[in-house]
Amino acid sequence: MSRTSPLERYGPPIAVFFLVIALWELLVRAFNVQQFLLPAPTVIAEAFFRTTTNIFNSAAYTIRSAVFGFGLGAGAGILVALITARWTTVREGLMPFAIALNSVPIIAFAPIMNNWFGSTNPLSKIAIVAVITFFPMMINMVRGLTLVEPAKIELMRSYATTPLQVLIKVRIPNALPYLFNALKVCSTLSLIGAIVGEYFGGPRDSLGVYILQEAQLFRFDNAWAAIIISALLGIAFYLVIIGLERIAIPWHASIDKQ
Amino acid sequence: MRPSPALSLVLIILALLIAWELIKLIFNLDKRILPHLWEIAVAFSQPARRGGPPLFSVLFEAALYTLRGALLGFAIGALLGFILGTVFAHVSLLERSLVPYVIASQTVPILAIAPMVVIWLRGSWLSVPVIAAYLTFFPVTINTLRGMRSPDPRAVELMRSYAASTWQTLWKLRFPAALPAIFTAFKIAATSSVVGAIIAELPAGIQQGLGGAILNFNQYYITGPERLWAAILMAALVGILLFVAVSLVERVALRNIVRAA
Numbered sequence: 001m002s003r004t005s006p007l008e009r010y011g012p013p014i015a016v017f018f019l020v021i022a023l024w025e026l027l028v029r030a031f032n033v034q035q036f037l038l039p040a041p042t043v044i045a046e047a048f049f050r051t052t053t054n055i056f057n058s059a060a061y062t063i064r065s066a067v068f069g070f071g072l073g074a075g076a077g078i079l080v081a082l083i084t085a086r087w088t089t090v091r092e093g094l095m096p097f098a099i100a101l102n103s104v105p106i107i108a109f110a111p112i113m114n115n116w117f118g119s120t121n122p123l124s125k126i127a128i129v130a131v132i133t134f135f136p137m138m139i140n141m142v143r144g145l146t147l148v149e150p151a152k153i154e155l156m157r158s159y160a161t162t163p164l165q166v167l168i169k170v171r172i173p174n175a176l177p178y179l180f181n182a183l184k185v186c187s188t189l190s191l192i193g194a195i196v197g198e199y200f201g202g203p204r205d206s207l208g209v210y211i212l213q214e215a216q217l218f219r220f221d222n223a224w225a226a227i228i229i230s231a232l233l234g235i236a237f238y239l240v241i242i243g244l245e246r247i248a249i250p251w252h253a254s255i256d257k258q
Numbered sequence: 259m260r261p262s263p264a265l266s267l268v269l270i271i272l273a274l275l276i277a278w279e280l281i282k283l284i285f286n287l288d289k290r291i292l293p294h295l296w297e298i299a300v301a302f303s304q305p306a307r308r309g310g311p312p313l314f315s316v317l318f319e320a321a322l323y324t325l326r327g328a329l330l331g332f333a334i335g336a337l338l339g340f341i342l343g344t345v346f347a348h349v350s351l352l353e354r355s356l357v358p359y360v361i362a363s364q365t366v367p368i369l370a371i372a373p374m375v376v377i378w379l380r381g382s383w384l385s386v387p388v389i390a391a392y393l394t395f396f397p398v399t400i401n402t403l404r405g406m407r408s409p410d411p412r413a414v415e416l417m418r419s420y421a422a423s424t425w426q427t428l429w430k431l432r433f434p435a436a437l438p439a440i441f442t443a444f445k446i447a448a449t450s451s452v453v454g455a456i457i458a459e460l461p462a463g464i465q466q467g468l469g470g471a472i473l474n475f476n477q478y479y480i481t482g483p484e485r486l487w488a489a490i491l492m493a494a495l496v497g498i499l500l501f502v503a504v505s506l507v508e509r510v511a512l513r514n515i516v517r518a519a
Contacts, residue, residue, distance in 0.1 A: 012355030037378060097270045103445070103501030105453040108468070108493040111476040111486060116291060196369050199460050200476065207370070212461060215373040223373065230370045235362055 039221045044228065047221035054210065055226050062194045062207040063233060065122055069129020070190035074183065076130070077137025084138075085145035085171065086163070095142060102135040110197040119201035129193040133186040140182035144175025180245040187237040195230060293484040298491070301484040306475075313485060317471060317492045324467040325496055327383070328455035331390020332447060332500075339395040339447075340440070343402025347432070348424070353403070360399055369454070373461040385462050390454035394447040401443035405436025441508040448500040456493060468493045 021041050027033065028040040039047070048055065084091040110128045117124035148170055156166045198208025207230050214223040275295060282292050289297070302314040310316070342360075346353040372389055379385040409431050417427045459469030468489060475486040 008354070012351065013358040016355045016359065093270060100498055100501070103449045103497050104494040105449060105456055105497045107453055108456060108472055108490045111472055111479070112490065115476070115479050115483070115486075192369055196457055199369075199457065200473070211370055212373055215377060215461070220374075220377070227370045227374065238362075 039224055043221050044224045047219075048225035048228070051222050051225060054205075054222075055229055057205045058207045058210040058226065059229055059233060061122070061203065061205050062125075062191070062198065062230070065125035065197070065206075066129055066190040066194040066237075068122075069126040069193065070133055070186055072126065073130035073133030073190070074137045074186050077134045077182070078141055078179070080134075081138050081141030081145060081175075082167075085142055085167075091142060091146070095139070098135055098139055098142075102139060106132050106135075107193060107196050110193075110200045113197070114201050120203040125194050125197045125202065125206075128197045129190045132189050132193040136185045136189065137182045140178045140185075141175055144178025145171045148174045176249045180241065180249065183241045183244075184238060187241050188234060191230065191234050191237060290480065290483050293487055297484045298487050301482070301488050306485060313488055317468070317489055320466060320468045320471045320489075321492050321496050324386075324452070324455045324459070324469065324493075325500070327386030327458070327467065328390050328451040328496070328500065331387035331392075331454060332394050332451040334387060335391035335394025335447065335451065336398050336444065338391065339398025339443070340402050342395070343399045343436075344406060344428070346399070346403045347406035348428075357400075357403070360396060363396065369457050372458055376458070376462040383462075383464065386455050386458040386464065386467070389458040390451040393450035393454040397443040397446045397450070398440065401439040402436055405439030406432045408439065409435040437512060441504070441512065444504045444508070445501060448504045449497050452493070452497045452500055468496065 024038075025040050025042060028038060033040075084094055107128070109131065110124075113124040113127045117127065145167075152170050152174075153166060156170055161169070194206075195208040195211075198206045199212060202209045204210070204213070207226055211223050211226045211230075214220070214226065278292070278295060281287065282294065302317075303312050305311060306313040306316050346357060369389070372385075375389055375392075376385045379388065406428075413431055413435075414427065417431055422430070455467070456469040456472070458464075459467045460473060464470050465474070471489040472486065472493065475482070475489050479486050
């Protein structure tokens with residue numbers, strides 16, 4: 001693949017960004033669109049500066065649930081994958097089941113967590129985020145640890161290496177791209193999980209409750225400001241993972257394609 | 259010797275059910291934390307409201323309602339995603355200017371916008387398929403684009419040397435090559451469309467679906483936790499069902515395609 005110049009690469013998306021914002025502002029003003037449909041960008045920005053403390057307090061609460069849940073769920077997923085990658089029978093019995101569970105709308109369990117821990121207890125959101133992130137991480141890690149070229153394993157065997165050395169020198173490096181793919185999926189899921197968990201009940205200072213409440217009170221500019229902040233949070237979380245990926249596996253091909 | 263997948267699945271489900279009751283026994287958990295399995299089973303057969311139909315038929319109706327929204331959303335989203343992915347695969351300028359946004363919007367907690375979609379559509383049922391379609395369209399777009407780009411450059415050159423038109427290359431080479439990736443996206447989307455349909459019912463205040471049922475039984479959790487569990491198990495079942503259905507279609511559709519090792 002030929003490398004594109006920075007202008008070619010970043011020019012079009014940036015142009016689209018400004019075009020969309022300008023068009024949005026223009027259309028809302030020209031057609032006098034009602035606020036409940038879509039407030040103009042300037043109105044949303046104004047609402048944001050008016051309610052900064054509220055939004056930041058809510059965002060801080062939601063991020064905390066998302067990040068702690070993410071750490072717990074992804075960590076447990078990696079651990080279980082490392083254990084099951086060792087025993088073929090356990091893995092082959094467990095994988096179809098994990099894939100089936102992964103297709104369950106786990107978010108539906110959020111009310112149970114709210115009842116277990118109390119809806120204003122951060123643990124209820126951390127728990128649901130942990131469960132949501134566990135399965136994609138485990139499934140991807142097991143794939144990464146096991147889909148190794150047999151020739152590599154045979155070579156290692158011919159050097160009389162121990163299974164632990166095979167794990168560290170072959171399986172884990174092979175799993176790293178899968179790990180980062182899963183981390184990207186989980187970063188998005190963790191924020192969605194935290195916010196939707198709050199839809200089912202949460203403290204007043206949390207993004208999910210804030211968005212829902214402001215929308216119900218017809219303060220759409222405030223709701224949109226909070227929505228845009230949660231969108232930016234999602235993108236930031238994702239970018240952090242991409243940054244880590246570039247540091248950890250700079251050799252991997254998929255990095256260049258993004 | 260490998261046990262058959264069906265047998266191991268049955269064994270694991272049995273193990274899980276036993277673990278459920280064991281945990282309940284060992285930690286002496288209250289009904290409000292974890293009801294007995296048979297309590298949930300009994301709840302299915304008893305009326306949810308005095309004089310009403312049994313809970314099972316109530317939840318079955320709700321599941322059908324939610325499934326309808328999810329399926330419609332899935333169909334719209336899959337079609338849209340396929341068209342967009344195909345266009346992006348062919349028009350490089352559009353790909354470069356729009357795909358970063360498609361990827362970025364995947365990282366955005368889409369469901370945060372759900373309350374707004376509900377307001378746009380004035381709380382009508384349409385907000386359910388719209389949100390389900392929104393969640394479906396992203397994975398399908400990205401995987402269609404990747405799949406359409408996946409054929410060996412030599413195969414593309416061969417098509418060109420036969421003077422094949424862009425359309426012919428699309429249908430005879432790119433589309434079959436993209437199918438495995440597209441079905442992977444469909445499997446992801448099957449689950450997210452159900453999630454989208456359930457969540458969309460919350461801000462819309464729709465009572466007839468599973469989202470409404472979960473919200474409703476959540477309020478009576480103290481007196482009847484087994485009913486909330488029953489509603490959630492039903493939601494889980496719908497998700498698994500749609501996933502299995504897509505997997506079966508995948509098996510039929512891909513039976514002639516040799517997977518690259």
